[in-house]
């Protein structure tokens with residue numbers, strides 16, 4: 001157990017800056033609880049006894065240095081990896097995902113860093129890839145293009161607020177818009193939770209702004225967002241809470257208002273925020 005991240009010890013460090021993972025002082029529900037989760041790959045402990053709560057309708061960011069265990073923890077939540085030990089709860093129910101389809105069935109969608117878009121297909125086709133609306137019956141089923149475009153427009157225009165032509169090939173779009181198409185594809189499954197790996201990593205300032213605005217909009221319409229990011233500045237702007245991983249351990253959960261770039265960087269690289277936490 002990590003004394004800085006959970007339990008009564010965390011409460012005593014709260015006056016410095018860390019907050020108890022399970023002591024969010026509002027009345028939202030816990031959407032995903034990760035409890036004492038460890039994930040080992042052979043002798044490597046990628047995630048080490050992590051306990052944290054992701055609240056309903058918040059943007060929770062996981063940060064940490066290379067190799068800190070961010071992707072592994074994210075993959076446990078999205079069904080890619082089963083934990084070696086520990087339990088994941090969704091809406092208070094223990095789940096054991098064998099694959100991402102299991103997570104999907106629990107309302108969790110993942111947007112991977114590579115986005116996996118087909119450049120020469122239009123936005124609508126990318127959104128509904130593999131699950132096009134059809135009409136007809138049995139062997140006489142056809143892609144219902146009217147329905148496909150209508151639903152793609154509903155997602156891009158109404159839910160993401162983007163004024164784009166969904167019949168345009170994805171190759172004509174910039175990084176930020178492409179990220180949103182990948183988010184649109186996740187939305188086609190009508191998830192409650194969207195997990196994104198490095199959603200702003202290769203983006204310009206403007207594109208980052210676009211993605212941040214969109215994710216905040218999704219949060220404000222009731223989605224729970226979990227992001228993994230290296231980009232501390234962006235995380236400080238967009239997240240409601242920030243969990244810091246260091247060598248597989250959760251070393252703290254922070255309110256962006258109570259921390260800053262320098263402290264987060266120090267935590268990410270040393271695992272402690274400095275004397276004031278160590279001495280508590």
Ligand SMILES: Nc1ncnc2c1ncn2[C@@H]1O[C@H](COP(=O)(O)OP(=O)(O)O)[C@@H](O)[C@H]1O
Pocket residue numbers: 041044045046064065066067068069070071072073
């Ligand atoms: N599939 C895997 N097999 C073996 N080791 C892995 C695997 N995935 C991750 N690791 C190891 O687990 C640790 C955490 O990795 P990762 O979760 O990718 O960290 P991060 O995303 O924070 O960079 C690293 O030491 C990494 O080498």
Ligand SMILES: [Mg+2]
Pocket residue numbers: 070071072
């Ligand atoms: Mg990673």
